Amino acid sequence: xxxxxxxxxxxxxxxxxxxxxxxxxxxxxxxxxxxxxxxxxxxxxxxxxxxxxxxxxxxxxxxxxxxxxxxxxxxxxxxxxxxxxxxxxxxxxxxxxxxxxxxxxxxxxxxxx
Amino acid sequence: xxxxxxxxxxxxxxxxxxxxxxxxxxxxxxxxxxxxxxxxxxxxxxxxxxxxxxxxxxxxxxxxxxxxxxxxxxxxxxxxxxxxxxxxxxxxxxxxxxxxxxxxxxxx
Numbered sequence: 001x002x003x004x005x006x007x008x009x010x011x012x013x014x015x016x017x018x019x020x021x022x023x024x025x026x027x028x029x030x031x032x033x034x035x036x037x038x039x040x041x042x043x044x045x046x047x048x049x050x051x052x053x054x055x056x057x058x059x060x061x062x063x064x065x066x067x068x069x070x071x072x073x074x075x076x077x078x079x080x081x082x083x084x085x086x087x088x089x090x091x092x093x094x095x096x097x098x099x100x101x102x103x104x105x106x107x108x109x110x111x112x113x
Numbered sequence: 114x115x116x117x118x119x120x121x122x123x124x125x126x127x128x129x130x131x132x133x134x135x136x137x138x139x140x141x142x143x144x145x146x147x148x149x150x151x152x153x154x155x156x157x158x159x160x161x162x163x164x165x166x167x168x169x170x171x172x173x174x175x176x177x178x179x180x181x182x183x184x185x186x187x188x189x190x191x192x193x194x195x196x197x198x199x200x201x202x203x204x205x206x207x208x209x210x211x212x213x214x215x216x217x218x219x220x221x
Contacts (some may be wrong), residue, residue: 042213055207106153
């Protein structure tokens with residue numbers, strides 16, 4: 001079956017703009033999480049959604065937001081982009097609301113200039 | 114929150130050598146996973162191993178949950194094993210906390 005799909009794969013934006021990233025989880029998976037990876041901070045948790053509800057949020061400013069749709073697809077939005085937002089953004093899907101194995105997409109590489 | 118410490122940070126091996134990567138957790142975790150990050154950035158699942166031992170080909174992993182650590186063994190390493198290996202675990206909050214990774218380089 002298809003894996004986790006993230007679009008777009010690459011993105012270049014200008015400082016001050018906003019961006020929306022998309023994640024389609026594995027069919028049947030209802031939990032979607034987002035992570036940011038940078039050389040300096042490593043992999044950091046952004047937020048997690050289950051059944052269209054945000055259940056957990058990491059330590060990121062309010063410029064980072066997300067949502068989940070009824071088909072479990074998720075989007076994350078970053079407003080007023082800063083140079084430091086340049087990163088690889090990874091999405092993970094899990095089966096349900098219990099602790100189960102997480103599967104990651106290929107990521108979206110965002111560059112802010 | 115949970116702290117995850119991975120060691121060693123860097124490892125250089127000759128092809129055919131064996132290696133052990135370690136992951137220590139500051140608190141109990143409800144799940145534990147090992148990943149290999151490919152050159153394009155995707156995290157490839159190696160093991161989901163909250164406890165016990167699993168093997169998959171030349172790779173095996175052991176988690177001792179009571180002592181809060183996990184080990185990843187790579188035997189007869191190949192150049193294609195090169196890359197960054199991450200362990201990650203989750204506590205009471207539904208989020209994975211990642212270690213800083215082990216950069217493995219296998220020389221031909």
